[in-house]
Amino acid sequence: MKKKKTTIILFSGxxxxxxxxxxxxxxxxxxxHEVTIFTTFWGLxxxxxxxxxxxxxxxxxxxFGMMMPRGPKKLGLSKMNFAGMGPKMIKSVMKKHNAMQLPELIDMAKEQGVKLVACTMTMDLLGIKEEELIDGVELAGVAAxxxxxxEGNVNLFI
Amino acid sequence: MKKKKTTIILFSGxxxxxxxxxxxxxxxxxxxHEVTIFTTFWGLxxxxxxxxxxxxxxxxxxxFGMMMPRGPKKLGLSKMNFAGMGPKMIKSVMKKHNAMQLPELIDMAKEQGVKLVACTMTMDLLGIKEEELIDGVELAGVAAxxxxxxEGNVNLFI
Amino acid sequence: MKKKKTTIILFSGxxxxxxxxxxxxxxxxxxxHEVTIFTTFWGLxxxxxxxxxxxxxxxxxxxFGMMMPRGPKKLGLSKMNFAGMGPKMIKSVMKKHNAMQLPELIDMAKEQGVKLVACTMTMDLLGIKEEELIDGVELAGVAAxxxxxxEGNVNLFI
Known part of the structure; x- marks a missing residue:
């Protein structure tokens, strides 16, 4: 049987x-499922x-490189960011509940074979080079x- | 014939x-369609x-409980919130055009059999208890x- | 063979x-693909x-008409807007890389037969009239x- 496919465009940073x-x-x-996370714009x-x-x-x-957060540990919240206090609170409750933090979730995704893709057009525009990205990320464009x-039906834009 | 399925993840508050x-x-x-609204994070x-x-x-x-809006009547706008004036303006034009307000839309969804689901992981993290939620909401996780x-093809992340 | 369908709800402005x-x-x-962009709320x-x-x-x-941006050239950024400096920076890097700007992308979409739809409910609520919209936009509701x-499987909410 053919595997189900799930794709997520991660646009938000x-x-x-x-x-x-x-x-x-x-x-x-x-x-x-065969899963792809395609990061574009701030999601990169x-x-x-x-x-x-x-x-x-x-x-x-x-x-752009200096103003944008460098990696999963530096990201803010979409609501209640409170100059960085919000993310600390969220990380703190996550720790309390033994929930995996973002860097662990990214590692787990890699281990499970989730395809991690960085949008080449965004890399060009924002001037992000391949060597600035974590290991295991493929480069591709909107066609990919x-x-x-x-081929899938769970296709989300986040 | 099998019913079409539509799912919406309501992430935004x-x-x-x-x-x-x-x-x-x-x-x-x-x-x-068979419809599910799965609320997670601020959408809860x-x-x-x-x-x-x-x-x-x-x-x-x-x-978290105190800082977050309590229920559909307290939600702000994603744009032009103007410290609460924006939501009043929107509600006012909706009333003028006899459009249903959010609490009515939620009631209508229940009457039409839309499955309303609260994400259990979010409830754990933000400390929201079942008795704080409106009636008719099921609790479930990402697997559900x-x-x-x-099984559907209209799957949105809002 | 039947054409694949892609739909995008453009909610964000x-x-x-x-x-x-x-x-x-x-x-x-x-x-x-047969493509539809359905603009609603701020996306209009x-x-x-x-x-x-x-x-x-x-x-x-x-x-509402006065407070909301008039057309693709006036839109701000979801992040790093910096009172309008952000959009200028983005447009500037796009120009440098010969990437198409939004008005060109809209024209190209029209030329390629992408169906551009304005949500009639939003038009009613925000008081936007048909003659205020660019040419080639159809008016329709959520049913359309x-x-x-x-009928498609790439259905995104942006």
Whole structure:
């Protein structure tokens, strides 16, 4: 039998939305779906390494790189961010309930074979280089996304 | 013939997005789809009772409970909220055009058999108890959502 | 063979989300999908003409009309808007990389036969008249959306 497919476009660069994306992705992978997370625009920040990677960039690209959160530990909340107190509260209750934090959820997704894709058009525009992204991320464009999505029926834009 | 399925994850806790979710859900139910609204994160606030329900909670959970809007009448807007003036304006034009307000849309969804689900993981994290939710809401996790979604093709994340 | 269908509800009125919607729509059309973009709530602003169109309106409708951005060139960003500097930066990097701007993407969508739909319920509520919208936009309600979406499997809410 053909495997079910699930695709998630992660457009938003906020912790709560990235958590939702990876919880659904890991759930779907556990139910044996073929899962793709395609990060675009601000969502790409979830796949950035958290250390500074020295690469050559133009001025605008440098500005974007500096202003945007570097990696899953730096993301804010879409609501009640309170200058960073909100994310701390969320992480704190998650720890209390032994829920996996975003970096663990990303690792689990990799282990389960979830395909992690970074949108090449976004990388060009925001000036993010491949060496700035965490390991195990593929680079692809909207055509690859559509190829996956058109064969599945759980296709979410987060 | 098998019924078509529509699922909506209501993640956002804003009035405008909740309205969109329930208008689509009621439309789909009218066209004889089996419809599920699965509320998670801030979306859960749409299912809270609007009165205070005395339940035992930890400090962080109490803080979340107090900071988050209690029920559909208290939700803000995703844009042009203007410290609460935006929602009043929207409700006012809706009244003028005899459009159903969110509490009525929720009641109508229940009458049409739309399955209303509260995400148990969110309830745990934010410390929301079953007795704080409006009647007719089922509790379930991401597995139940995926079960429904993988059989339908209109699957939205709002 | 029956054509694949892709539908996008564009709910958000921000430049970055509208760009994502039209990039996906144009991609899907290039792969020979039948594509519908259904704009509702703030998303409708992407279809407004950028000049003032004199029409009779009530006071609340006038207020909404004035406060909301008029057309694709006026939209802000969902993140890092910085009082309008963000959109300028994005447009500037897009120009540098020869990426199409939103007005061009909308024209391309029309040329490729993407169905552009404005939600009649939103038009009523926000007091937007047909003559205020760009040419080539159809008017329809949630029933028409559901008709298209229930025959496709890439159905996104942006």
């Amino acid at each position: 906020e912790l709560d939305k990235a958590l939702a994306a990876f919880i659904i992705a890991n759930g779907a992978a556990a139910y044996d 920040n979830a796949f950035r390494k958290d250390e500074h990677v020295p690469v050559k960039k133009g001025l605008l690209e440098k500005a 996304y559509l190829g996956d999505a058109s | 804003e009035l405008d997005k909740a309205l969109a979710a329930f208008i689509i859900a009621n439309g789909a139910a009218a066209y004889d 606030n749409a299912f809270r009772k609007d009165e205070h329900v005395p339940v035992k909670k930890g400090l962080l959970e109490k803080a 959502y995926l079960g429904d979604a993988s | 921000e430049l970055d989300k509208a760009l994502a919607a039209f990039i996906i729509a144009n991609g899907a059309a290039a792969y020979d 602003n992407a279809f407004r003409k950028d000049e003032h169109v004199p029409v009779k309106k009530g006071l609340l409708e006038k207020a 959306y559901l008709g298209d979406a229930s």
